[in-house]
Amino acid sequence: xxxxxxxxxxxxxxxxxxxxxxxxxxxxxxxxxxxxxxxxxxxxxxxxxxxxxxxxxxxxxxxxxxxxxxxxxxxxxxxxxxxxxxxxxxxxxxxxxxxxxxxxxxxxxxxxxxxxxxxxxxxxxxxxxxxxxxxxxxxxxxx
Numbered sequence: 784x785x786x787x788x789x790x791x792x793x794x795x796x797x798x799x800x801x802x803x804x805x806x807x808x809x810x811x812x813x814x815x816x817x818x819x820x821x822x823x824x825x826x827x828x829x830x831x832x833x834x835x836x837x838x839x840x841x842x843x844x845x846x847x848x849x850x851x852x853x854x855x856x857x858x859x860x861x862x863x864x865x866x867x868x869x870x871x872x873x874x875x876x877x878x879x880x881x882x883x884x885x886x887x888x889x890x891x892x893x894x895x896x897x898x899x900x901x902x903x904x905x906x907x908x909x910x911x912x913x914x915x916x917x918x919x920x921x922x923x924x925x926x
Contacts, residue, residue: 831855834893838902847899854906885909 806814831852838848862882870878889909892901 841897843897843899843902847902851899851902851906854903855909858907858909 806817809817835848835852838851839845843851866878886909889905892905892909896902
């Protein structure tokens, strides 16, 4: 937290103005990245709610919906581990391309079928939630 003090002149009087800023240490680009990451996190959280509602509307039982959502969490944990071990060896760009392809494939499967086994398989291969290891995209900026 930063405290910024400045002199402000109002009409005939000069006074000391004090402002408190949480992100004064961040550059404009850093603030934009933080805002983008915040919006992205909100969107992915909202996606999990919408996905559960969609699956209920297409007639999938609550138990199977919970299995599908659990599979997405397991997927996120597995892919985060894979990324942490192999991203630098394989290449970050290749990993991101692979994950984007898997996410697209998963979205197509969710779009074309209501078979819960196929949906669980899709949830295991696709990256649908925010646990997608996005830190590898942001480390380019830090390096």
